[in-house]
Amino acid sequence: MTRVHKTGPNRVPLTADVNPLRSVPDLSALSDEQWVGYLIEKYPLAVVLQFIGLEPSYTRLHRPDTADQERLKRVAAHDRERLVQDLIGIIGTASAKHTVKATNQRSERNAPMHNATLSKAEWDRYLRSHLPRRVIRDLDGIEQSNAAVQRPIRPTSASRKRNRLHRGVPQVEIDRKNRLLTHAIVIGIALAIMGRNPTMPMLVGGFGITLGLLLLGMKDAVRFAAAFTVRSRSKTGSVDVTVSVKGAAWDGAGAAQILRLASFVLPAEYRAEYLEEQCGNLLASESGWERVNYLIDLVLNLPDIARQFYAERKRESVK
Amino acid sequence: MVRENEPGKVTVPMLQVLDVLLSEPTRGDWFALQICRTTKLGSGTVVQILFRLERWGWLESRWEELNAHEAGRPRRKFYRLTATGARKANRLVERKFPRSLRFRPA
Numbered sequence: 001m002t003r004v005h006k007t008g009p010n011r012v013p014l015t016a017d018v019n020p021l022r023s024v025p026d027l028s029a030l031s032d033e034q035w036v037g038y039l040i041e042k043y044p045l046a047v048v049l050q051f052i053g054l055e056p057s058y059t060r061l062h063r064p065d066t067a068d069q070e071r072l073k074r075v076a077a078h079d080r081e082r083l084v085q086d087l088i089g090i091i092g093t094a095s096a097k098h099t100v101k102a103t104n105q106r107s108e109r110n111a112p113m114h115n116a117t118l119s120k121a122e123w124d125r126y127l128r129s130h131l132p133r134r135v136i137r138d139l140d141g142i143e144q145s146n147a148a149v150q151r152p153i154r155p156t157s158a159s160r161k162r163n164r165l166h167r168g169v170p171q172v173e174i175d176r177k178n179r180l181l182t183h184a185i186v187i188g189i190a191l192a193i194m195g196r197n198p199t200m201p202m203l204v205g206g207f208g209i210t211l212g213l214l215l216l217g218m219k220d221a222v223r224f225a226a227a228f229t230v231r232s233r234s235k236t237g238s239v240d241v242t243v244s245v246k247g248a249a250w251d252g253a254g255a256a257q258i259l260r261l262a263s264f265v266l267p268a269e270y271r272a273e274y275l276e277e278q279c280g281n282l283l284a285s286e287s288g289w290e291r292v293n294y295l296i297d298l299v300l301n302l303p304d305i306a307r308q309f310y311a312e313r314k315r316e317s318v319k
Numbered sequence: 320m321v322r323e324n325e326p327g328k329v330t331v332p333m334l335q336v337l338d339v340l341l342s343e344p345t346r347g348d349w350f351a352l353q354i355c356r357t358t359k360l361g362s363g364t365v366v367q368i369l370f371r372l373e374r375w376g377w378l379e380s381r382w383e384e385l386n387a388h389e390a391g392r393p394r395r396k397f398y399r400l401t402a403t404g405a406r407k408a409n410r411l412v413e414r415k416f417p418r419s420l421r422f423r424p425a
Contacts, residue, residue, distance in 0.1 A: 280383070280395035281352040281362070294352060294362040301363020308370055 255282050255295050262299045265306045267313050274305075328371070332360050334415050336368045337408040340378075340400050347381075347399035369398060377404025 127136050194200075256279045263271050278298060285291040298305075335358045340349060355365050372378040379401050383394040400408065 276393045277351070277396040278362075278366070280393040281350060283392040284350070284352055284395060290352075290356075294355065297361035297363045298366065299363075301361065301367065305363065305367055305370070308367060312374065 255279075255291055259295060259298065262302055265302055267306070267309050269313070270309045274309075329411065329415070330368075332358070332364050333368045333371070334412055335360065336365060336372075337377075337412055338416075340398075341405065341408055341412060344400050344405045348383075348397045349399065350395045350397055352395075372404065373398070375404075377401060377408055 127139070131139075256275075259278055259282070260275060263275055266274060282291055282294060285294060336354055339354055339357050351362060351365050351369060354360070354369070355362050358365070369378065373380060377400065378398045380396050380398050382396055385394050387393050
């Protein structure tokens, strides 16, 4: 394989077989079908279209990529004849401008035989003498496009900046074993400091953790219960609805809150009525002392009241 | 509320409550706090007695006609003696306290 020429400071070094003209056989004797078939076999779709003369309009709509070659190979493997005919049809139906251009660019067919053996200087001279400057420039563009497709895309400086980690926060990956080991050491040291009997610290810690979890979960539990109630009463399906219910004016009263908490020992079907009645009595009291007395006696007798309610419920269920 | 015609358990506090109710047998707006004030009994005791009397059919209850949200307080539950209840309660109190001083409203 002949190695390539450098086409400038920003040009990409290419292998010779990427250049469509440097490794072609004598194409002048080929028919249109043979020529198109040869191009399909050798080059990416973009390059084929370039030779046919449709490349400028084609590349406006489609940027060649590596998938083109694979797609072309797949199509060619299944229905090569049809693809060749299609491309020839494209040549035939192209505009006059494109046709002229295609004819010009088919100077490839007049290329000398064995041109792959030419040196770089001879090749450049040949191109300058046989092809217009614009075509030579286009060929250079083809080389660069192919090289760009074939080489991996390097990140630009902008993307490198985007992806750069914050330097202030060092990203240290701690192994899981090391982390567990560190925790074990810390706990061991803490237990040694607290003394030989770790019961008390563990009890306090456990109580604290439990209390924290309860406080954290209470709000969610209440929300979940409310959503579940709303959903169970819905006939149309499980749609989450945020319902803001206006609380009763006496909800904030401390006595009512205490009574509400205590009344959980009552059967559910009697609870609401009982609460409303007793809250009505409580808030009708004339003094705070009377209210406190009334509340305390209610709470103290709540087990007996609950027993009566449960007996009543049992009697009703029997009947 | 399922009613039982026969009283199962009669206690002194129950007789006190009945005595107060019989002082104004036609009154229809007795409520638990007021009975507590009059009899000096505890609220828990009075509530249990009212519940039991209602179950026996001696009392009937109704809710106060009040918009709770506008009034800023919940409705109260009013009790009144039924005709049967008044007759039976009167007989029971007379039998248990034949010579006692009956409660009279001021």
